Amino acid sequence: MKNKRSFLSKLIAAAIISCCFSSMPSSARNSIHGDVNGDNIIGYGDLRLIQGYVLGKNELTADQLTYADVDGDGRVDAFDITMLKENFNEHMNKMPQGTWIASGSKGKRYYNFEKGTVTEESSGAVTSYKCTVSETNLNFDKNVCGDANHALFSWIGSDKLLLRWDKGYVEELHYYGNAAINYSSLLSGKYVTSGGYGKRTFNFKGISGSFTGQNGSGLGFEYTFSGNNYTFYMGTDRKQKKAVYKKIDSMHFSLTWDDGTVERFTKQDIQVKNGITYVNGILIANKTYALPSTYNPGAITSEAQSAFNSMKADAAKAGYTLTICSGFRSYSYQSQLYNSYVNRDGKAKADTYSARPGHSEHQTGLAMDINNASDSFNNTPEAKWIAANCWKYGFILRYPQGKQNITGYKYESWHVRYLGKDLAKEVYNSGLTLEEFLCIDSVYKN
Numbered sequence: 001m002k003n004k005r006s007f008l009s010k011l012i013a014a015a016i017i018s019c020c021f022s023s024m025p026s027s028a029r030n031s032i033h034g035d036v037n038g039d040n041i042i043g044y045g046d047l048r049l050i051q052g053y054v055l056g057k058n059e060l061t062a063d064q065l066t067y068a069d070v071d072g073d074g075r076v077d078a079f080d081i082t083m084l085k086e087n088f089n090e091h092m093n094k095m096p097q098g099t100w101i102a103s104g105s106k107g108k109r110y111y112n113f114e115k116g117t118v119t120e121e122s123s124g125a126v127t128s129y130k131c132t133v134s135e136t137n138l139n140f141d142k143n144v145c146g147d148a149n150h151a152l153f154s155w156i157g158s159d160k161l162l163l164r165w166d167k168g169y170v171e172e173l174h175y176y177g178n179a180a181i182n183y184s185s186l187l188s189g190k191y192v193t194s195g196g197y198g199k200r201t202f203n204f205k206g207i208s209g210s211f212t213g214q215n216g217s218g219l220g221f222e223y224t225f226s227g228n229n230y231t232f233y234m235g236t237d238r239k240q241k242k243a244v245y246k247k248i249d250s251m252h253f254s255l256t257w258d259d260g261t262v263e264r265f266t267k268q269d270i271q272v273k274n275g276i277t278y279v280n281g282i283l284i285a286n287k288t289y290a291l292p293s294t295y296n297p298g299a300i301t302s303e304a305q306s307a308f309n310s311m312k313a314d315a316a317k318a319g320y321t322l323t324i325c326s327g328f329r330s331y332s333y334q335s336q337l338y339n340s341y342v343n344r345d346g347k348a349k350a351d352t353y354s355a356r357p358g359h360s361e362h363q364t365g366l367a368m369d370i371n372n373a374s375d376s377f378n379n380t381p382e383a384k385w386i387a388a389n390c391w392k393y394g395f396i397l398r399y400p401q402g403k404q405n406i407t408g409y410k411y412e413s414w415h416v417r418y419l420g421k422d423l424a425k426e427v428y429n430s431g432l433t434l435e436e437f438l439c440i441d442s443v444y445k446n
């Protein structure tokens, strides 16, 4: 009698573990002690049946007697009534508060009992409702779960709730937090990480997600946050892990976990459209990602050209002359160029300074060589001016010094790539190459 709450909780929890929500027919009888009438919920109906039996007002079948023996002493008597009553009294008419995450018949969704909303994780669709509680019934003013607007509920401990909807739907809710979910601040999409935990892949969706470590094992999670303080609930046992969030730029943030480990997150949404690879919407041509031979903008794009014109004008004011010595190069032209280098220097050497057809950034119409595409341009005042200023016009120096093993190309002080002003500024400020910025590589596959 001392551990009444845990006693009942365990019984109900055991019953829940032993069944599968989505496939369980609504008529299935669960072994919940106290559920005398077999409606899979412990409520006043059961209490009345036991009371009636003890008072000699009604009979119970042998099966019902088993369930009516709440304290398990082999008899159905006043003690069972007391135990059942005390146990569910504290949960009777108790309306859930705050935000809860539901899983079960309708997939993952979020209830907010303050605002009276339920949000579908998959579509983001929100249903607003008014809900009243009476005994162990939740009555909604509209169909909140499929075509059902009424559910019987059971509390399992203080942070878990079982809803048994009409029409056989079942949902298990676990407590998420007091705060309503701030959807505009949620993380979304795929991120790769670096840092103390090695390379991991995270997929964020709503307030949920999953991640895989280097061993490939996946783990689901949910998270909540207040300001920059994040709490993750990892895995099925919802192990709590806290972290402090810090935004770095539009494609990066870091989490400093409670054990001190700093993990850097890089957004990495790789999409291939018509054979063209985009990483977070940025068109990529490098040794890993090739353009199809049919991709042919025919010239430097007008946006990149006008950005160059502005840069050229400002450079002139500073006393420097900038001209494009090589802009757009078609697949077939690059093919001729590369083959001529291979004939002259051999394939291995040609690969260090010339791109194979399809792999040249010049085919994008977004890259250009300025003034003099040779090592003699390095350290010239013009080269220095470009390195210091090109980001202001939306360009980055694509193959910086000392990054050959990352970009796949030796230092080219003359080759710039147009990214647009916002992004070029972020890449410049990061001090990273585009490959590092996006966590991609640049290596020929053969």
Ligand SMILES: [Zn+2]
Pocket (backbone or CB within 6 Å): 362, 367, 368, 369, 414, 415, 416
């Ligand atoms: Zn170039």
